[in-house]
Amino acid sequence: MSAICFYFQVHQPFRLRPYRFFDVGRSHNYFDEDMNSSIIKKVAEKCYLPANELLYDLLTHYKGDFKVSFSISGTALDQFEKYAPEVLASFQKLVDTSHVELLAETYAHSLASVASKKEFRTQVRQHVKKIYSTFGQHPKVFRNTELIYNDAIAHQVAEMGFKGMLTEGADRVLAYKSPNYVYRAHPASDFGVLLKNYKLSDDIAFRFSDQSWSQWPLSVDKYIQWLNRLPKQHQVVNLFMDYETFGEHQWADSGIFRFLQELPAHVFSSSDYAFIHPSEALESFEPIDILSVPETISWADEARDLSAWLGNNLQKDAFDSLYKLRKKIRKCDDQEILRDWQYLQASDHFYYMSTKDFADGQVHKYFSPYPSPYLAFINYMNVLSDFEIRLSRHLQTRARSIKHNQLIKKLIRDERLSTEKVPVKIREVI
Incomplete structure (x- = not known):
């Protein structure tokens, strides 16, 4: 039986306020509180809250047969805590159904994986800790910022103890191969790779409301037909997209929420597909080949690289x-x-x-x-x-303080000054 893996990215950056040259050295207030607050609240109203409510109903109704997965950046979680705690509560409610898998990523949704191994590890560990403290779940699978991937990054992530990671099913990497299988990272290891089926994902994420698209309007029946045309031996269809697809990028009046609501029922009644979490896909299916990606890929833009x-x-x-x-x-x-x-x-x-x-x-x-x-x-x-x-x-202030403290401690060690004779103010510094 083939499976569908639904994965959603949730991310919001802390946007900068207008910061002029004359602010340099005078103000350390970098972030636009009003803009960040208003954007979070707007997206919460249009996407996060209604989409979470819909998913909760689906997850509880199908009692584990329907499953989804998320990665939520640390910066998004920080903003939910600060500006929209009801959104955070709604995600916690989803996770509490036990039918949602959370993935790890870089805390700041950063490019650290192509900049610094130490910074990369630091941010991943911090994100794992944040996910566990917020949701009580320890991520087993990793997704890098914007699905950025290459062999070296996969090696680093494997060393961190993850079972596998997600990336883009880029044509130049796959050539004649299909993204609808589990692959093994290069060099051969127990580390698995799940590839986004970008055509079927983007039909929902980008083309759904495009009236110039030859397949518009996209109905659930038509989408199931496309799934059913795939070869039966395919293992898993990975539908990866921004969560803001629902209500923000594709507005509610486009019918996107109705599409999501009706999809599970049609999958169960009109296909042989099941829904699966990323970790389950990596455990359930044997990798069919080794995936070698020496040059960096991502899911962004037509080039699907770092450009x-x-x-x-x-x-x-x-x-x-x-x-x-x-x-x-x-x-x-x-x-x-x-x-x-x-x-x-x-x-x-x-x-x-x-x-x-x-x-x-x-x-x-x-x-x-x-x-x-x-x-x-x-x-x-x-x-x-x-x-x-x-x-x-x-750092200058800290260095002076450390040097000062070391000097006083040396004086005491050398018995040039006893602790009893050290003035109170100096003892406080020590």
């Missing part, structure tokens, strides 16, 4: 400027600075700097809060300039 975030000199300059600070960051113990460091790593900041044209360019513009990629770059670099100054000042 959505690192495709021009603006993006590369901002990226390099950010990650050159990582050695200093490792010496930092200021929690606010460390929090801002993570939020500044969100891949969205680099996505806004894209200068692509045509269809890809329109998608970038849709998500960007900036009038142009150049303003996105200038704003980000202004913030980063202040952040670097702030970090350096903190």
Whole structure:
């Protein structure tokens, strides 16, 4: 029997406020509270709350026969806690049904996997800890930011103890192969890979309400027919998409919620498919081949590579400027600075700097809060300039404090000064 694996990405970045050159060195307030709050509340009303309510009804009605999976970035969870606790509660209610699997990712939905192995591991561990503390579930499967993947990343993720990970079923990687199987990561190991069926996923996520599409309108019956035409020996059809597909990218009046509501019943009555979690797919199906991906792929843009975030000199300059600070960051113990460091790593900041044209360019513009990629770059670099100054000042102060404390302790050790004779103020420093 073939299976359907439904996976949804949930992510919101902390968007930056307009930050001018004259703010550098004067203000450490980087994030636009009003914008972030209003966007979370808007998307909650249009997508998260109604979609979660619908999924809850489906999950409880089918009592485990219908299953879905999510990855929820740390920055999204932080914003739910801050701006929309009812959304967080609704996700917790879904997970409590025991029919939802949560996946791990980078805490800040960052590009750390292509920048720093240490930072990558740190963020993944932090995200795993956050998922467990919030939902009581320990992720078994990993999905990297925007399904970014290559052989080296897969090796790192396997070393962290995950069973497998998700990525894009890119044509240039698969060639003649199908994405509807479980694969083994290269080099041969017990680490499995699940590939997005981008055509069937994007029929829902991108084309559903496109009236110029030859298949519009998309009905559940038509979609089931497409599934039934796939070869019977195929193992798992991976339908991976942004959760905001439901209600935000595809508005409610498009019929997207009705489509989701009716899909399970039609799958059960008109096909031989079952629904499955990613970890179950990796356990249930034997990998048919080794997947070798020496060059990095993702699920973004037509190129399905890193060009959505690192495709021009603006993006590369901002990226390099950010990650050159990582050695200093490792010496930092200021929690606010460390929090801002993570939020500044969100891949969205680099996505806004894209200068692509045509269809890809329109998608970038849709998500960007900036009038142009150049303003996105200038704003980000202004913030980063202040952040670097702030970090350096903190490390200087910390170094002086450590040196001062070491000197006093040495004096006491050398018995040049006894503890009893040390003035109260100095003992407090020690």
